[in-house]
Amino acid sequence: MRRFGYSGYGGHYGGGYGGYGGYGWGYRPYGGYGRRKSTTTKSTTKSKKTTTKKAAAPVVDKGPRKEAPAPLAEGPPLLQHDADPTNPNGALQNKDHPDYWFYGLEAGGYVMPAGIKQNQKINAIRWGYLDYCSTKANYPGYRDAFERYRKGLLEYMDTHYMEFVVPFGRFHGKKLYEKFKDAVWLSKVDDLDGSRTNAEYYIFFMALDKFIAKPTDRSFRETVALGLEYLAKIKKIVDTAQPPPPSQPDAGEPAGEEEEDYDNFFDEIGEEELAILSQSEASGSGTAGGSGGGRGPSSSSQA
Secondary structure (H helix, E strand, O other): OOOOOOOOOOOOOOOOOOOHHHOOEEOOOOOOOEEOOOOOOOOOOOOOOOOOOOOOOOOOOOOOOOOOOOOEOOOOOOOHHHHOOOOOOOOOOOOOOOOHHHHOOOOOOOEOOOOOOOOOEHHHOOHHHHHHHHHHOOOOOHHHHHHHHHHHHHHHHHHHHHHEEOOOHHHOOOEHHHHOOOHHHHHHHHOOHHHHOOOOOHHHHHHHHHHHOOHHHHHHHHHHHHHHHHHHHHHHHHHHHOOOOOOOOOOOOOOOHHHHHHHHHHHHOOHHHHHHHHHHHHHOHHHHOHHHHOOOHHHHHHO
């Protein structure tokens, strides 16, 4: 079939009449009325803003995160027969034994039958995992063993809170009594309120609170820790300076050895300590008798 058409201004006839500008409405035999598409293309390119991103800080590889240790690095000391697993009255089998809570086969010595801690005793496992298993796991006998261990741990804490292990930070794995003199560290740890509610750490914070709540005990421990070696030396020299009881014969030390100990000691201590020691000896010379109560120079003059 031949098509007739009239090409108007910008339009065309293709079975219909196109209007002005190439966009017009016309009649199409096979498509009805419709708007023809423009043959012109529009530029859709948008200008992009150039943004400079800051370089990311270098990632420092700190290695794998350290797992929290068990609350105690070691349990109460045992005599050999109490540690014997074949002894029915020992700490491993006798539930009435005072240390059964830590070593008992149905307490702290319970062996995990499955899981990531399989074949490990619960007294050597971090507290957060034990607490999780107490509600989620269904191991035979585990919950009773965990409860005995927990009660014994809290009772032991009343008098041995300084033996509990630090579970985090730069003192990870250290006992509390090893690091309690670091006042800056203690103040920072005491402010970690968020960690106190963490099941992994709340046993440690209970021990820390008991330590902080006893300033007298704390002061005594600091004094002993700082001056234990000096106090031991003082005690040794004072004991050596006392004359032997009349009922006991002389130990028969070689002449001059005791005097040498005295001279070394008085060379090391300060003048103030020497004056205090001299006053104490002078006050006791009446009971010690004669030259035996002196601090050494009188006896050295006889050598």
